[in-house]
Amino acid sequence: MSFESIELRPEIKQALAEMNFREPTETQSKTLSLSLNKTDLLVCAPTGSGKTAAFAIPMIESILNSPNSQGLVLAPTRELATQIKQVITQLTQFCPDFKIANIVGGADIRRQMNALAKNPQIIVATPGRLIDHIKRKTVQLAKVKNLILDEGDRMLDMGFLPQLEQIAKQLPKKKQTSLYTATLPMKVVHLANNFLVKPEQVTVGQRSMPVSSVKQSILEIESKKKYDAIIDELNARSGSVIIFVKTKKRTDFLFKSLKSYGFKVSAVHGDKTQGQRNKAIKQFREGDIRILCATDVAARGLDVPTVEHVINFDLPMQTEDYVHRIGRTARNGSKGEAISFVSQEDQRIWVAIAKKYQIPGVQLKNVNIKAPGFKKKNAFKKKNSKKKFRVSNSKTEHQMKKKKRNSIKNAPKNKKRKSSFKRR
Numbered sequence: 174m175s176f177e178s179i180e181l182r183p184e185i186k187q188a189l190a191e192m193n194f195r196e197p198t199e200t201q202s203k204t205l206s207l208s209l210n211k212t213d214l215l216v217c218a219p220t221g222s223g224k225t226a227a228f229a230i231p232m233i234e235s236i237l238n239s240p241n242s243q244g245l246v247l248a249p250t251r252e253l254a255t256q257i258k259q260v261i262t263q264l265t266q267f268c269p270d271f272k273i274a275n276i277v278g279g280a281d282i283r284r285q286m287n288a289l290a291k292n293p294q295i296i297v298a299t300p301g302r303l304i305d306h307i308k309r310k311t312v313q314l315a316k317v318k319n320l321i322l323d324e325g326d327r328m329l330d331m332g333f334l335p336q337l338e339q340i341a342k343q344l345p346k347k348k349q350t351s352l353y354t355a356t357l358p359m360k361v362v363h364l365a366n367n368f369l370v371k372p373e374q375v376t377v378g379q380r381s382m383p384v385s386s387v388k389q390s391i392l393e394i395e396s397k398k399k400y401d402a403i404i405d406e407l408n409a410r411s412g413s414v415i416i417f418v419k420t421k422k423r424t425d426f427l428f429k430s431l432k433s434y435g436f437k438v439s440a441v442h443g444d445k446t447q448g449q450r451n452k453a454i455k456q457f458r459e460g461d462i463r464i465l466c467a468t469d470v471a472a473r474g475l476d477v478p479t480v481e482h483v484i485n486f487d488l489p490m491q492t493e494d495y496v497h498r499i500g501r502t503a504r505n506g507s508k509g510e511a512i513s514f515v516s517q518e519d520q521r522i523w524v525a526i527a528k529k530y531q532i533p534g535v536q537l538k539n540v541n542i543k544a545p546g547f548k549k550k551n552a553f554k555k556k557n558s559k560k561k562f563r564v565s566n567s568k569t570e571h572q573m574k575k576k577k578r579n580s581i582k583n584a585p586k587n588k589k590r591k592s593s594f595k596r597r
Contacts, residue, residue, distance in 0.1 A: 289312050303340060498511075
């Protein structure tokens with residue numbers, strides 16, 4: 174199967190040839206015909222499987238055939254929204270006057286107002302910034318006939334459900350909706366039930382599993398030795414590397430440390446401005462820098478075809494983020510490597526990740542995990558001893574009370590007891 178055999182407008186086929194897209198990926202081949210037939214879709218596919226083109230091609234085809242319609246793509250992060258916009262721009266490069274608006278936080282809202290005033294055919298937005306424009310009444314969504322929810326699991330993790338529900342109220346009831354996700358927990362299924370109408374469910378590969386072409390390994394290490402180990406790992410590897418770090422502060426510290434050793438490195442995280450993040454990602458994509466230190470903010474939306482290595486300097490706080498991190502390498506059929514630093518504090522997290530994603534050959538050698546609810550033996554004895562002490566006390570008190578009652582009962586009748594009750 175090739176893109177030439179699919180019924181698409183010539184402008185799209187020309188763009189696909191220019192992008193060197195000859196044959197669709199598995200995700201694209203399973204979803205394109207369904208999307209072109211106006212079917213709602215729930216797609217669970219691994220990161221790097223060509224999902225953006227899978228939903229963008231049918232959306233563009235539909236809009237070109239119905240010029241008065243509009244498409245809306247919602248993404249959880251600015252980086253992902255920007256990446257989607259770039260792919261759509263490439264796919265519409267031979268479509269004259271085709272306008273795309275990128276509506277994300279951290280960017281100049283006045284420029285976004287100007288872009289929306291030109292009635293773009295497709296709006297790519299993050300939920301929070303789109304809500305800002307809805308409140309300002311600078312965006313109209315009555316013409317939306319195609320709605321895409323990309324990375325639905327991540328949007329729920331980031332707490333965007335109220336915003337999604339608020340946006341849904343502004344959309345026409347009759348529309349085609351597709352939900353794309355890399356993992357499929359029950360909360361995503363509930364989201365699909367609320368937004369999709371009789372959807373077709375498409376699963377690519379093993380559900381919620383990493384791409385098989387990623388070689389995964391671990392390095393058991395003490396936390397304080399990570400900074401020395403990362404130097405050795407970088408020197409032992411060639412090609413571009415993304416290093417994922419848990420916090421913004423640790424990301425900046427690692428960035429400065431690597432820079433002091435002479436590595437070409439940059440950093441992206443939530444405290445960076447949109448301009449700084451775009452510049453760092455552009456430098457990384459164009460090869461001006463070799464290493465990118467990032468928090469999970471970059472795990473969904475960074476699409477660089479030539480990332481050879483992913484290093485998890487810190488393990489993710491949520492097991493689902495592991496899939497998205499290592500999905501930055503081995504994209505669109507290429508190969509890549511991912512290594513995770515596992516300290517003693519991370520053992521429980523790693524065991525959960527390895528079990529959930531059935532990762533072979535990554536068992537920990539020195540496991541020191543206490544079972545939940547573990548109690549020392551002497552704790553039980555101590556508890557019982559306290560209980561016995563309380564019982565003996567209560568028995569003594571009972572005997573004293575009984576003795577007092579008997580003494581009162583046997584007291585001479587001519588002796589009256591003093592009452593503590595005063596009449597008023």
